[in-house]
Amino acid sequence: MPPTPPTPSIHALPLPHGPWSPTSFKSYPAAQDINYPDPAAVSKVEQTLSTFPPLVTSWEIERLRGEITQAQEGKRFILQGGDCAETLDDCRSDLIANKLKILLQMSLVLVHGLKKPVTRVGRFAGQYAKPRSSPTEMRDGASLPSYFGDLINRAPFTREDRTPDPTLLLRAYQHAALTLNFIRSLVDGGFADLHHPEYWNLSFFSHASLSPAIRAEYERMTSNLADGLRFMEALGEREVDDLTRVDFFTSHEGLNLIYESAQTRMVPRRDGWYNLTTHFPWIGERTRQPNGAHIEYFRGIRNPIGLKIGPSATPDELVQLCHVLNPVNEPGKVAIITRMGAAKVRASLPPLIDAIKGAGHRVLWVCDPMHGNNSTTSRGIKTRSFDAIVTELEETCTVHEQSGSRLGGVHFELTGEDVTECLGGAAGVREQDLNTNYASLCDPRLNYQQGLEMAFLLARRMGATNKDRSDR
Secondary structure, three states: OOOOOOOOOHHHOOOOOOOOOOOHHHHOOOOOOOOOOOHHHHHHHHHHHHHOOOOOOHHHHHHHHHHHHHHHOOOOEEEEEEOOOOOHHHOOHHHHHHHHHHHHHHHHHHHHHHOOOEEEEEEOOOOOOOOOOOOEEEEOOEEEEOOOOOOOOOOOOOHHHHOOOOHHHHHHHHHHHHHHHHHHHHHHHOOHHHHOHHHOOOHHHHOOOOOHHHHHHHHHHHHHHHHHHHHHHHHHOOOHHHHHOOOEEEEEEOOOHHHHHHOEEEOOOOOOEEEOOOOEEEEOHHHOOOOOHHHHHHOOEOOOEEEEEOOOOOHHHHHHHHHHHOOOOOOOOEEEEEOOOOOOHHHHHHHHHHHHHHHOOOOEEEEOOOHHHEEEOOOOOEEEEHHHHHHHHHHHHHHHHHOOOOEEEEEEEEOOOOOOOEEEOOOOEOHHHHHHOOOOOOOOOEOHHHHHHHHHHHHHHHHHHHHHHHHO
C-alpha cells in the first residue's frame, strides 16, 4: 500500500488579513450594509451597548466549542433550529416555551435514534436581523428600504418604519436578555412533562401518507423512548431533567456588525476576544466575501462560527474561508452549514467535501435543508415543500457517506406553533391552507407537527447509517 500523502500544513499558508480588532471590519466593504441616516446616533448607541452586561458567558461558549469538537468526531450531534427572524413582539412566554419544547422533543427523538448525545442550539435571543435579496422594496410605485428585521427597521411599509433606526439595537438587546432569562429559568426549573412522549402531539402518526410499517416503527420508537425515560427516573429517584440535562445554546446570524462588535470583549483569565451576544454566530451566504467586513470581524472572535454555503461556492473559495476563519485549524471552531437545494446536492456538495478533506481542515458539516428549497405558489405566497426538505437531508446524508465524511448536525427554520407556511408532511398542509395561519414576516417555517415528523425521519435515516457503520 502506498504511503499516505502528508496533510498540507495550514500553518504555512499566508494570512490575507492584517491586524484585527473588534472594529477593524469598518475598513472593509460590507455586503448587506445598513444605511443609517444619523451616524452620531449610531455611535451613541454603540457606546451604550458596549457598557451593557454580556448576554452569554465565555465558559458557555467554550463548552459549546467542546461539544462541537465531539460532533466533529462523531460522538455527538448538533440540532439547531428556531425562527427565520424573531420579532420584538414575539418576546412572549408562550411562544418562547413552545420553541424550546419542539427543540427538546426533536432532540430526544434524535438521541434515541442516533444513540448519541444531542446538543440543542436555538435560533433565538438575537435572530432579529435578516439579509434580503434587494436593499429596496417596491409597492404600488413607491420604493422604500426592505425590511431587514426588527434589529434594523420595522415591517410596516412606511418611510418612517423602514428607515433604519439605531435605537432598535438597544431594544433588541433588551428583548434578547428577557428571552435568555426565561429560557434559563425553564431549563433550570425543568420541563419534565415535555420529556414524556405520551404528552406529545403525535397526531401525524395517523396520516395516510405514512405506511403501516413506518407508522409501527415510529410507535415503537416512541414507546421505547417513553419507557427508557421513565426507567431512568425510577432508577435515579430524580426527575429525568437531572439525569439528561443538556444546556441550551443560542445562535443568530451576525448580520449587523455594530451590534456584534459592541458586545465583543476580552474576559479575565482567557485569551482572545469573545462575542458575548450569542454562543454560536453564523455568517450568511450573502455576507461570506473573503475580503469583506463580515469575514474580517468573524476571524477574530473565539466563538465557534457557522458558515453558510450555497451551490455557488467553489472549493477554492471554501478552503480560503476556512483558513481565514481558523488559520491554526482548531477543533470545534468552524461549522460549514450547507444549503444547496434538493436538486443540487449531488453535484455541488462532493467537490466541497473533497477540498476540505484535501486541505486538512477540521470542520463540522451541518445541513440546512430549508434555504435552498424556497418556492412561490401561483398566488404569490412564499413557501417550502416538506418533501424537498426531506430530499435534501437524505441526499446530503448519502453524499457524506459516499465521500467518507460525516454529517454532524442539522439546521432548521421552525416554530412550536401550528402555523401553515410549509407545504406537505403528514400534517397535510396544502396550498389552499397557507392563508390559514401564515405568520412569518420573512421565510416559511416548519410547524410543530412538521418539525417533530422531521426528527423521526432523520432519526430513522441516520440511525440506520450509524448501525451500518457499527456493524462494519
